[in-house]
Amino acid sequence: MFNREGEVNRLRDSLNEPLIVVFGLRRVGKSSLIKAVLNEHMPNSYFYIDLRRFEERGYVSYRDFVKALEDTINDRVRSRKLMTMLSKIRGVSISGFRVSFSWGADRVMLADILEIINDWAGDEGLRAIIVLDEAQELVKAKGFNILPTLAYTYDNLRNITLIITGSEFRVFTKFLKLTYPESPLFGRAYVDITLRPFSRDQAVEFLRRGFAEHGIEFNEAERIYEELGGNPGWLTLFGYRALRVGVHEALNEVKMEAVKLIRREVCNFINEGRHLAERRYIRILETCMNGCSWSMIKRTLEAMEGRELNNATVASLIKALLDYSLLIKEGDNYALPDKLMRDAVMGLRCFTNYP
Numbered sequence: 001m002f003n004r005e006g007e008v009n010r011l012r013d014s015l016n017e018p019l020i021v022v023f024g025l026r027r028v029g030k031s032s033l034i035k036a037v038l039n040e041h042m043p044n045s046y047f048y049i050d051l052r053r054f055e056e057r058g059y060v061s062y063r064d065f066v067k068a069l070e071d072t073i074n075d076r077v078r079s080r081k082l083m084t085m086l087s088k089i090r091g092v093s094i095s096g097f098r099v100s101f102s103w104g105a106d107r108v109m110l111a112d113i114l115e116i117i118n119d120w121a122g123d124e125g126l127r128a129i130i131v132l133d134e135a136q137e138l139v140k141a142k143g144f145n146i147l148p149t150l151a152y153t154y155d156n157l158r159n160i161t162l163i164i165t166g167s168e169f170r171v172f173t174k175f176l177k178l179t180y181p182e183s184p185l186f187g188r189a190y191v192d193i194t195l196r197p198f199s200r201d202q203a204v205e206f207l208r209r210g211f212a213e214h215g216i217e218f219n220e221a222e223r224i225y226e227e228l229g230g231n232p233g234w235l236t237l238f239g240y241r242a243l244r245v246g247v248h249e250a251l252n253e254v255k256m257e258a259v260k261l262i263r264r265e266v267c268n269f270i271n272e273g274r275h276l277a278e279r280r281y282i283r284i285l286e287t288c289m290n291g292c293s294w295s296m297i298k299r300t301l302e303a304m305e306g307r308e309l310n311n312a313t314v315a316s317l318i319k320a321l322l323d324y325s326l327l328i329k330e331g332d333n334y335a336l337p338d339k340l341m342r343d344a345v346m347g348l349r350c351f352t353n354y355p
Ligand SMILES: Nc1ncnc2c1ncn2[C@@H]1O[C@H](COP(=O)(O)OP(=O)(O)O)[C@@H](O)[C@H]1O
Pocket: 001, 002, 003, 004, 024, 025, 026, 027, 028, 029, 030, 031, 032, 033, 232, 233, 234, 236
């Protein structure tokens, strides 16, 4: 992990805490950080659930979630002893070397599974780490709510650490709600690790060193930073491609790919019941390409619609974009979170182009 010594150490030193929240924009390196630390320090006792698999879905059912948990137990942890212990609880069966959870009438209880994992970790002298990667997807959970179980785990299961990651601010405002009195997790302390994109200097150094490892002296790092910004994901992809197809071609490919991905993310947001306000959202993003203020957003929307808008309407549009981290706050102003978002949002039409 380039340039993440502080975060690596902090995560490693916090692995006995009940709750760690790793926040950062997409492709900034959250999953890599967690996997690097856990593979080194807890390789046999972490349960990794990648919720991105539900990204394009309208909702997440109990069956989906339980299946994801089942997969990590079968494919990652693979402890015979844990499986035997799990087989004692309701809704669990074992066949061959795989555990299977039922979600129907005889549905397995999440709290039961976590109790067993806690006991197993205690017996084995291990710390069990449960990773919910991109947990904002669980806002769409339908027919179950995992939060009370997480609170129960936090309060009672002393051998379990929860690691929650999120790329969107709503992991705090809509999922964990740690500061909301009505939330089961209200008031719980947690370790907060926020990953930021590389600065200009870090990005340049990252590229130079990456190329140097392949015996190449790279002199265009500044220019690449100008084009791609400091997101480690884009820089890594660029480096990887550049070695194959050359700098020029790689830059074009990464830009195109980034634009495609970002458009999909913006359109997922629009498609979550926001069609009617599509033009407003896109206009806000266009307006904020080079930074913008609240009143600038309001004026631009009013100009587009040719009428006055009330402040509450404008505020709720901005809040939704902030919640999904499609817009970020910088002091009193707003900005786009990723340089390449400019190209992605210019003239974007989700409803017609990206159903
Ligand atoms: N500090 C880093 N050093 C080297 N590569 C990194 C670093 N951070 C991220 N990457 C690379 O960037 C890409 C995106 O990282 P990832 O961990 O998937 O991001 P996230 O989980 O935040 O979306 C991966 O290919 C990863 O290898």
